[in-house]
Amino acid sequence: MPRDPFDPETVGAVEHYLEPELYDHEYRRRRADVNFYREVARAHGGPVLELGCGSGRVLTALCRDGHEVVGLDRAAPMLQRAAARVARLSRAARARATLLCADFRAFALRRRFPLIICPFNAFQHLYERHDVEAGLRGVDRHLAPDGHFVFDVLMPDLRWLTKDPTRHWARTRFKHPRTGRPVLYSTNQTYDPVRQIAFMRIFYEPLDLPPEQRRTRVVRLAHRQFFPTEIEDLLHYNGFSVEARFGGFHGEPLGPEADAQVLICVRSR
Ligand SMILES: C[S@@+](CC[C@H](N)C(=O)[O-])C[C@H]1O[C@@H](n2cnc3c(N)ncnc32)[C@H](O)[C@@H]1O
Structure with a gap:
């Protein structure tokens, strides 16, 4: 078994988020996921809770569309970049955004949301089973009774x-x-x-x-890396079921050529 080349938690979930301008530049052409989450918010309505909102790529688009969005992230540089993006929105859209510095494995907002999203592989920073369980407990605590939890992770290749x-x-x-x-x-x-x-x-x-x-x-x-059956099982044993899943942001079937796993989940109990 290879020895871990670095610590996932303190290095692997941190370094990539220290230079948000570079992050935004690298992903500037990544629009399909933003449009997908806009569609999801249009279909399910807000307010929306975004876990791992990063530099506000998705959050600001949703605020512009008229949704109230609470964005939560633990990387201060990413949140600063998100705040600068929010500041450039219209006054009405700006009023719909809230940014919070928190770990999505341990947070309490004392409110529930009809839609919780966790876009662009943020879920892949849940390295161990106890991290996944803590993350999903947070979703459970904050999801409205008939709410939807929507997220995407890479398809392991x-x-x-x-x-x-x-x-x-x-x-x-x-x-x-x-x-x-x-x-x-x-x-x-x-x-x-x-x-x-x-x-x-x-x-x-x-x-x-x-x-x-x-x-x-x-x-x-x-x-x-989460394999498709494994992720369904993890969701199942933590009280969620998969209502729909896709292999991309245009409704592609989840098959061997899929790059992403896009999951639309509801509570199962
Ligand atoms: C790939 S970025 C995605 C950012 C944004 N959702 C987007 O689509 O551009 C993953 C984000 O998750 C955040 N993150 C990772 N683990 C986290 C945790 N345990 N609690 C809060 N945020 C976390 C990182 O700081 C980073 O901003």
Whole structure:
């Protein structure tokens, strides 16, 4: 069994969220999930509770659509970025947003929501069974009796997870959004098949220096992998059932080619 290259909790759930401008730049073209959650909120209504709201990508779109949204995240830099985004909304939309710094495994808002969402793999920071249980207890405490819990996680792809961890993959050049410097982005990962955690490294190599002077920045990110039947079982044993599930944000069936697992859940008891 491979030794964990880094601690998932204190490194793998933290480092990727320290530079929100870079995060937003990397995911600037990711719109399908935002549109999906807008549709979900249109169908089920608000107020909406977003667990792991990050830099406010989804939250601000929902506020603009007229929904009240409470966004909760434990990464202060991401929340600051979300607050700056909220500040740019119209006065009416701004009034619909609330941002809270909290861990979604342990929070109490003393109110219930018809819709709770946990977009873009935030659930994959629940590394152990007790984390999943604590997260789902939080959903249970805050979900209205007929409410919906909607979230997405990656579909585990064993071909990708087990790629050679000594090589660099997904090489892309871009301009750093803050410094304007040219950067070579690449990634690799080590997969622990027992804990089902992917220990990823994201490399940012500055290209405007001679090779011998380049200091590559490495950002580490850990994602728990959830297999489809396992996630249904975890939901089941924690009082939820899956009303619908998809393999993407356009209603694709969940099959071998799916990138994502998108789950629409209700209480089962
Ligand atoms: C990939 S980002 C998704 C952000 C946002 N939902 C989006 O769609 O862009 C995951 C977010 O979950 C947050 N997060 C991870 N574990 C958390 C926890 N236990 N409690 C609160 N937030 C957490 C991270 O800080 C990060 O902002």
